[in-house]
Amino acid sequence: MQPVGILDNTNEDSRELTEPGEINIILDQACNFDWNFDFLALKGSKVSSFPTKIVSFDENSNTLTMLGEFSKLSRNVKNKTYFRATSGGLSITFHCTQKNSSEVLTGKLCNFRTPGSIRFSQLRSAVRINFNKEQNIPVSFYANAENFYSGKVVDLSETGAKIKFVGNILEHTQISEIIADCKLKLPSDMIIESRVQVLGCVYDETADISFVRCKFLQLNDNNELQLKQFIYHSLSRQGSSTQ
Numbered sequence: 249m250q251p252v253g254i255l256d257n258t259n260e261d262s263r264e265l266t267e268p269g270e271i272n273i274i275l276d277q278a279c280n281f282d283w284n285f286d287f288l289a290l291k292g293s294k295v296s297s298f299p300t301k302i303v304s305f306d307e308n309s310n311t312l313t314m315l316g317e318f319s320k321l322s323r324n325v326k327n328k329t330y331f332r333a334t335s336g337g338l339s340i341t342f343h344c345t346q347k348n349s350s351e352v353l354t355g356k357l358c359n360f361r362t363p364g365s366i367r368f369s370q371l372r373s374a375v376r377i378n379f380n381k382e383q384n385i386p387v388s389f390y391a392n393a394e395n396f397y398s399g400k401v402v403d404l405s406e407t408g409a410k411i412k413f414v415g416n417i418l419e420h421t422q423i424s425e426i427i428a429d430c431k432l433k434l435p436s437d438m439i440i441e442s443r444v445q446v447l448g449c450v451y452d453e454t455a456d457i458s459f460v461r462c463k464f465l466q467l468n469d470n471n472e473l474q475l476k477q478f479i480y481h482s483l484s485r486q487g488s489s490t491q
Contacts, residue, residue: 262369272307274340274366277448278333279305285333289320296320300331303357310362312344318358321346329360338447339369377482378403387411389430389444391421399460401432406476408444408463416451417458427462438474442467 265271278285279302286297300316314331321329328343342363379385385401387409399413409432432440444462451458467475 262367265366265368266364268362271363271366272305274368275302275305275307275312275362278302278335278340281335283333283335285314285331287314287316287318287321288330288332290322305362307362311347312360312362314358314360315356316358317356321358340366342366377405377479383435385435386433387431389427391417391427395420402459404432404475404479406464406472406479408447408461411460411462413458413460415456415458416453417460418449418451421446421449430462434474434478436474436478438478440467440471440475442471 265274277283282301285300285302287300289296289298298317298320300314300318303313303315305312321327326345328345330341330343332341333339342365344360344363347359347361379401385404387399387401388396390396395417397413397417399411402410402412404410427444427446430442430444434440443465445465447461447463449458449460
């Protein structure tokens with residue numbers, strides 16, 4: 249089975265992940281990026297949330313080790329603990345059970361069983377423009393000193409982009425990498441340069457194409473203005489063509 253990323257080439261904003269391989273990649277992603285979580289604890293009829301984070305994830309033993317004030321939880325290992333986190337426009341929620349209730353009493357580290365499903369959502373905080381085959385915005389970036397990739401924008405917003413590349417770049421690039429150099433060439437020949445954080449990647453084996461979702465990290469004022477103007481004019485043209 250080909251590697252599956254936390255993003256796919258559909259337009260779904262929210263979906264339930266039940267495939268173990270996808271769940272493992274999500275948890276690895278959250279661990280690598282040091283996502284901030286919180287967990288929910290019930291006391292009487294009141295629900296409270298407490299901060300936590302993933303310390304480690306072992307898919308072989310199906311163990312998720314979390315750090316937090318887990319003394320707030322029930323000592324009943326059969327009870328489900330609900331976790332949630334958001335990062336870079338992504339949101340995940342899931343529940344799982346403790347592996348050993350005694351750990352709750354002895355420290356802040358607690359082992360949980362890998363969840364059987366994860367609700368994965370993309371938070372649409374920015375307007376995103378989709379591009380058809382006739383619209384061409386070339387992209388180039390260096391994954392590291394040795395690996396250079398050329399691709400095309402699939403969709404674009406003020407905060408990030410979805411890019412397609414020919415071939416399986418997962419063979420050469422870690423999903424958690426921060427790309428040092430990324431360039432987009434707009435139709436006006438304006439070059440947008442930014443460091444980007446790779447939020448996810450999926451490889452379509454049939455088409456031999458990788459789809460990469462990334463977040464802009466460092467846009468200078470001029471690039472940010474040019475990008476906003478381009479998105480505004482693209483929206484205006486799309487609106488005019490539908491009238």
